Amino acid sequence: MSLAPAVGLEPSGVTAAQGFRAAVASADVRGEGGVRPDLAILTTELPAAAAGVFTQNRVKAAPVVVSQLHLKRGVARAVVINSGNANACTGSQGLADALRMVQATADVADCDPGEVLVASTGVIGRQLPIDRIRAAIAEAGGRLDPAHGRLAAEAIMTTDTRPKEAVEQFVVAGVTHTVGGMAKGAGMIHPDMATLLAFATTDARIAPDLLAELLRSAVRTSFNTISIDGDTSTNDCCLVLANGAAGGPELVRGSAAAAGFAQALDRVLQDLAGQIVADGEGVTKTFAVTISGAADQQQATLAARTVTTSPLVKTAIHGGDPNWGRILMAVGRSGADLALDRCRLRLAGFELFALGRPTAVDLQQVSAALSQPTIAIEIDLGVGEAEATALGCDLTSEYVRINGEYST
């Protein structure tokens, strides 16, 4: 396949910040004769401070193990990503293949292999077609371009129906800095699982430990607040690279400049997280669950996330059914402390439960309001001051079809 020329493309997503280039190629990872690009590489001209957060799943894919190891030095020059195969549960051969991807990328980026990060997404339990992948890396290495961020966002897609990119800017000492990112998620090509990969870049200059700290914080309020089906991938990974190419001063902990970067990073990741939920498998509606009055932050988050993963809440939202009892059921089973006689519940703006009993709202009106594509669910637990928000989506027959109605 000959790639679309870069003509007309602008730097976007992971190449929006200065000094980053991307390229894609087709490795036919699935071995089905596909020509769609399924391999992307991202490089930085200057060595970048790097940080990552990874799946909490005890079954970690080989690329996760390798990237975690390489991130210990806090600096990166390149990232290589393939879709179509997760390289998970593949034993020592999987590990060797992840390292071969790293070496091939180090060759084209002219850097130490320890400065290359690697990510994979797709089916679990199959070995990579490593020769085709190495050839694709070499091919991509010849056409690295700041205009190819969008192509990279497309190459990492699986069942995503659209690429996901976001960009924010902030100014430090008169110098404009950019934070850009791309993500894929809800993805699945037969057979697969909801794998989330996210990559952010910035031309700000920042030390690796501060970068790691701000990334953890940003992930907490973005990716860790969303749920599509409650299943956690073996390959989840969010990486950030900061190369300092904008020429501004180094961002120091506690400064207004660092706060400006943190806010831009938060926004980019929240934007990408929202795009992932909206493009979730079979999704027709999303809903935001806001818990207030919780005993502490952990309990607020627990309650909010439990509501977003409840199949009975998700199907009720899908059907436009103002069945608010299911929401209280989910809050109750989360284990968060609550005082039922001080609880309040609002659904799509209507207060349906207050001070321990149902209100007199006309449920027909609520039902009509539930036809909106985005629904607000607000619950006050009545025991404290902590708050949290989580983002979920409906459960549809289309989700079942995508994930069940085929055979290998």
Next chain:
Amino acid sequence: MSLAPAVGLEPSGVTAAQGFRAAVASADVRGEGGVRPDLAILTTELPAAAAGVFTQNRVKAAPVVVSQLHLKRGVARAVVINSGNANACTGSQGLADALRMVQATADVADCDPGEVLVASTGVIGRQLPIDRIRAAIAEAGGRLDPAHGRLAAEAIMTTDTRPKEAVEQFVVAGVTHTVGGMAKGAGMIHPDMATLLAFATTDARIAPDLLAELLRSAVRTSFNTISIDGDTSTNDCCLVLANGAAGGPELVRGSAAAAGFAQALDRVLQDLAGQIVADGEGVTKTFAVTISGAADQQQATLAARTVTTSPLVKTAIHGGDPNWGRILMAVGRSGADLALDRCRLRLAGFELFALGRPTAVDLQQVSAALSQPTIAIEIDLGVGEAEATALGCDLTSEYVRINGEYST
């Protein structure tokens, strides 16, 4: 509605043991002019030792609160149950109504209200039609009969497609004793949630504290191993009454006789639990997850139950897709300790993953084996000796339809 005459009916389910009678009536709990019996009462001629286990949901329905209180004395004479309304999230009026149900039942059973247990199942957040319910209790009180166990099992159904009963017998000192039970679950009438109610009776003589201990143990290996959709009801309740009517000696802790009763109770509850999963909303297949090699019992159970609640595993089972990577993903996210290089995974009898890597099994064969209505999933975590089994069911478009595709 005139009830079917008792002629031709035999004692079964909760009236299989000696000295128990049941009766049903229609209270039109849903207020839709229904004539199907939706109220059941169960009485015992002799005072019965009683024990119960209840939902862990922090939002507890009024009948749960009342039954927990009444069980403190360890003795019961009657149980009253309605379907169609859960009497949950109904504030002080709900509590008063649960007590009114208790009083009306005490009147017909001629006992102290403190000896009456109460259970409700159905929609959350609506007040009971207490006058119709009281009239139905009075009506049912006039036709208590040992032959009406089956009618009671039918009256407590919601979206269940069939009544669930089980009976076991055991012999102590030459005296045959019976343990019988009934349950409902996966139930929903618009709008509702998966509420599980189970009731067991026995004509054995046993002290309340030993009965409670054996009930907790039996529930752990029966109802607490099943999952239909991962949501825990506000009304879950499992009660057992032992009236001693068989005339055998009192069962004492640690005796062979107590072990005989415990085994019979285990079997009755496991039988009912299996019936509930098989009749789950939209279910076409069930699967048993057996975890071995776990570090301890708690981790074995955690891993097994996480697999049964994974939407990606449930949809793969539905589609007959041998996508075993999803099973390892679910085990991994459960948080149970595992040694991936010593893990083994068998699906429908085929070993697909062993010692850290995929095996060479032909997936077409596995796919064919997955068309069976009951599937075995076996995973050895490779770290210890503990084992656990959990029972799950597939996730289907029909589940989504039942729970979503209507509006109030």
